[in-house]
Amino acid sequence: MSTKPFKILGIQQIAIGGPDKTRLQKLWVDIFGLSVKSTFVSERENVDEDICALGQGPHAVEVDLMQPLDPEKKPAVHATPLNHVGLWVDDLPKAVEWMSANGVRFAPGGIRQGAAGHDICFIHPKASDEFPIGGEGVLIELVQAPPEVVAALG
Numbered sequence: 001m002s003t004k005p006f007k008i009l010g011i012q013q014i015a016i017g018g019p020d021k022t023r024l025q026k027l028w029v030d031i032f033g034l035s036v037k038s039t040f041v042s043e044r045e046n047v048d049e050d051i052c053a054l055g056q057g058p059h060a061v062e063v064d065l066m067q068p069l070d071p072e073k074k075p076a077v078h079a080t081p082l083n084h085v086g087l088w089v090d091d092l093p094k095a096v097e098w099m100s101a102n103g104v105r106f107a108p109g110g111i112r113q114g115a116a117g118h119d120i121c122f123i124h125p126k127a128s129d130e131f132p133i134g135g136e137g138v139l140i141e142l143v144q145a146p147p148e149v150v151a152a153l154g
Contacts, residue, residue: 013062014085017077018136021050024065027133028052034063046070047077059153084139092119092144105131119144
């Protein structure tokens with residue numbers, strides 16, 4: 001394999017679609033605390049999206065919360081599946097406790113060691129009557145950040 005002329009430096013954006021972006025906002029803005037930087041509406045792209053900010057400076061990640069202007073037209077921004085999104089968390093046990101108390105539904109398995117050796121847990125892609133906030137079709141992995149990541153991104 002030849003040497004690559006580039007390096008992947010991190011996550012620039014995560015685009016999440018749903019039939020109603022206000023439901024996406026309940027988790028990403030109300031629970032996670034992201035701020036909406038701007039809104040983008042395009043008939044050509046069939047999208048009404050809120051562009052949110054996660055982090056600051058060179059470590060900032062854009063999180064786009066998208067809904068279609070017309071659910072019957074293409075592109076179907078609300079229908080593209082996403083396996084999961086991983087998010088660094090500085091104190092996973094406290095986050096899980098607070099989110100659970102605020103209506104977030106977690107997938108079975110609780111906090112456990114993940115494939116990369118960090119403690120992890122998952123927010124369920126679907127809400128329930130008991131826990132009305134879920135990933136709106138997206139499985140979200142919460143990852144305990146190691147001290148050096150907390151220091152760099154915290």
